[in-house]
Amino acid sequence: MTTLPLVDIVPRMQRMVSHPENMRPAIAGSVIVGAVEGLALAALLPTITALAQGTSVWGLGFAGWLWVLGILAVAGFGLNYFADRSNYAVALDFLRSLHRLVGDQVAKQPLGWFARPLAGALSRMVSTELMSAGEIFAHMFGPLVSRTTSAVIIIVAAWFWDPALGAILTIAVPVFVLITLASTALMRKGRSIHEPKEVVLANRVVEYAQSQGAIRSCGRSDDYRPLSRAMDDAYAAKSKGLWIETVGLLLSGMVTQGVIVILITVTGSLAVDGSLEPIPALAFIGLALRFTSTLQAITTSAMALESRRPLLDGLDDVLTAEALPEPTTATTLPAPGSVELDDVTFAYSAAGPPALRNVSLTVPAGSMVALVGPSGGGKTTVARVISRFYDVDSGRVLVGGLPVTEQTTEQLMSQLSMVFQDVYLFDDTLKANVRVGRSDATEDEILAASDLAGVTEIAHRLPDGWDTQVGEGGRGLSGGERQRVAIARALLKKAPIVLLDEATSALDIENEANIVAAIEKLRQESTVIIIAHRLATIAGADTIIALDADGRVEAQGTHEELLAGGGTYAQFWRRLESAQGWQLTN
Numbered sequence: 346m347t348t349l350p351l352v353d354i355v356p357r358m359q360r361m362v363s364h365p366e367n368m369r370p371a372i373a374g375s376v377i378v379g380a381v382e383g384l385a386l387a388a389l390l391p392t393i394t395a396l397a398q399g400t401s402v403w404g405l406g407f408a409g410w411l412w413v414l415g416i417l418a419v420a421g422f423g424l425n426y427f428a429d430r431s432n433y434a435v436a437l438d439f440l441r442s443l444h445r446l447v448g449d450q451v452a453k454q455p456l457g458w459f460a461r462p463l464a465g466a467l468s469r470m471v472s473t474e475l476m477s478a479g480e481i482f483a484h485m486f487g488p489l490v491s492r493t494t495s496a497v498i499i500i501v502a503a504w505f506w507d508p509a510l511g512a513i514l515t516i517a518v519p520v521f522v523l524i525t526l527a528s529t530a531l532m533r534k535g536r537s538i539h540e541p542k543e544v545v546l547a548n549r550v551v552e553y554a555q556s557q558g559a560i561r562s563c564g565r566s567d568d569y570r571p572l573s574r575a576m577d578d579a580y581a582a583k584s585k586g587l588w589i590e591t592v593g594l595l596l597s598g599m600v601t602q603g604v605i606v607i608l609i610t611v612t613g614s615l616a617v618d619g620s621l622e623p624i625p626a627l628a629f630i631g632l633a634l635r636f637t638s639t640l641q642a643i644t645t646s647a648m649a650l651e652s653r654r655p656l657l658d659g660l661d662d663v664l665t666a667e668a669l670p671e672p673t674t675a676t677t678l679p680a681p682g683s684v685e686l687d688d689v690t691f692a693y694s695a696a697g698p699p700a701l702r703n704v705s706l707t708v709p710a711g712s713m714v715a716l717v718g719p720s721g722g723g724k725t726t727v728a729r730v731i732s733r734f735y736d737v738d739s740g741r742v743l744v745g746g747l748p749v750t751e752q753t754t755e756q757l758m759s760q761l762s763m764v765f766q767d768v769y770l771f772d773d774t775l776k777a778n779v780r781v782g783r784s785d786a787t788e789d790e791i792l793a794a795s796d797l798a799g800v801t802e803i804a805h806r807l808p809d810g811w812d813t814q815v816g817e818g819g820r821g822l823s824g825g826e827r828q829r830v831a832i833a834r835a836l837l838k839k840a841p842i843v844l845l846d847e848a849t850s851a852l853d854i855e856n857e858a859n860i861v862a863a864i865e866k867l868r869q870e871s872t873v874i875i876i877a878h879r880l881a882t883i884a885g886a887d888t889i890i891a892l893d894a895d896g897r898v899e900a901q902g903t904h905e906e907l908l909a910g911g912g913t914y915a916q917f918w919r920r921l922e923s924a925q926g927w928q929l930t931n
């Protein structure tokens with residue numbers, strides 16, 4: 346059974362609000378409201394007794410007790426208003442500061458962090474769940490505190506009035522809590538049986554809709570087994586889960602009634618055998634009815650809090666994710682434009698095999714290096730460790746002659762331009778997306794870079810030219826067009842080092858011509874490290890670094906040297922030649 350976040354919610358929230366000092370008065374307000382409400386309920390005992398017996402109770406007659414009730418009600422109303430305001434203030438502070446904290450934390454994370462599952466959960470958390478985070482304090486924790494205080498006051502008052510009545514209420518609490526916990530556990534168990542199957546079913550439906558082309562071309566649109574299997578599984582799991590949930594629901598529906606019946610029966614029996622006066626017994630039954638609804642409200646708030654535990658856990662994970670350590674100030678670079686990997690070994694996870702094994706390579710400033718090798722050989726990983734998406738497990742990565750771990754993110758990023766396969770464009774105009782390369786670039790510079798990268802040609806085709814909105818992520822453009830924009834950005838940025846993934850998938854003939862021209866221009870101005878797929882790029886590079894399938898450097902040298910050396914590179918080259926269908930003559 347999971348523990349309720351009742352105890353740890355305060356320290357957790359204290360870490361997440363910008364004014365933790367405001368939580369104390371809010372909690373104190375809820376306690377005072379609960380105490381006043383509890384006292385108002387407890388005052389029913391002397392009020393009804395005074396009314397029924399026509400005598401004074403503790404020096405006050407019925408009218409006096411009515412005044413007490415009235416004063417408590419007015420005080421409760423006013424205090425409730427102020428407690429609610431304090432709770433809402435904390436809730437709003439919580440929401441505001443969460444957005445800032447999550448934003449700051451995201452900005453500090455290494456780029457590799459965004460490839461992890463946590464980052465996927467983050468988008469759901471920020472888009473849908475964070476808005477409900479404010480409820481935790483305003484609608485769950487505050488009411489929980491005030492109702493618990495009320496219940497405690499009622500029990501204390503009952504003990505004070507008559508120890509037998511106090512004992513009855515005290516015993517009712519664990520009975521109520523145990524039955525409620527059992528019912529919640531049953532409902533949770535029922536949900537855990539059918540919910541995962543429903544998620545699978547939903548995924549299968551989406552898959553079925555998205556893969557209609559492939560399914561129809563295989564003639565399987567009538568009988569898509571994974572979907573029908575998922576439906577059968579979901580149906581079977583739902584039937585089983587519902588049975589268990591129904592028992593839980595029955596228990597939860599019965600608990601309040603059950604406890605009321607027990608309280609009335611016990612109180613009635615005590616009145617019959619003379620242990621209790623009949624009138625106080627009647628007054629007590631009225632109080633017991635309110636007491637059970639207070640208990641029910643406590644459990645509702647507690648369960649609602651419990652349901653927010655995954656959100657708080659997720660926020661904790663995001664907020665405590667460790668940023669890569671970096672210095673606070675930039676240092677002078679000993680060898681601007683150069684890149685070096687010195688005996689680098691790196692695995693994406695401790696359990697998995699290394700993606701790079703003892704990789705050493707040197708890229709002098711101004712040179713062009715082509716990374717080649719089989720799919721999965723670690724070419725993209727080399728680019729990622731150079732950009733410090735991840736810190737390596739052993740060895741060193743130097744950019745500009747300085748280890749990347751000794752540079753500020755700003756210093757490192759100012760040296761690099763990255764043109765990777767998954768180019769992200771902002772939901773803005775085409776021109777604004779090119780300008781991202783360098784915000785202070787002039788119109789002429791933007792046009793020159795765009796001409797070279799083939800973006801001007803795109804602008805001429807689009808309905809609003811340069812002012813065309815490219816859509817979120819650039820979905821209004823094709824993959825090849827997005828890559829051209831990324832190349833224009835790189836040309837504009839004029840970074841000393843360019844990392845370029847020459848994605849074959851995005852290359853049609855026109856794109857290819859642009860890439861060739863852009864690479865030529867880039868290599869005149871910068872060091873270029875290119876994950877190369879085209880024969881001409883590979884053969885034209887100053888140095889070729891061939892990785893093997895296990896992430897080791899198999900060979901490095903010029904094209905002629907590697908070809909003359911025979912080995913895997915020569916085989917790789919011949920395969921590429923026949924695949925690309927043309928012969929390069931030396």
Ligand SMILES: Nc1ncnc2c1ncn2[C@@H]1O[C@H](COP(=O)(O)OP(=O)(O)OP(=O)(O)O)[C@@H](O)[C@H]1O
Binds near residue numbers: 722
């Ligand atoms: N984010 C990741 N998490 C875990 N493993 C990864 C991740 N990215 C890549 N890998 C693994 O690391 C190894 C090297 O991958 P990498 O993408 O660097 O190869 P590549 O040579 O660029 O391949 P390709 O030419 O197909 O793009 C592969 O085994 C791959 O499965």
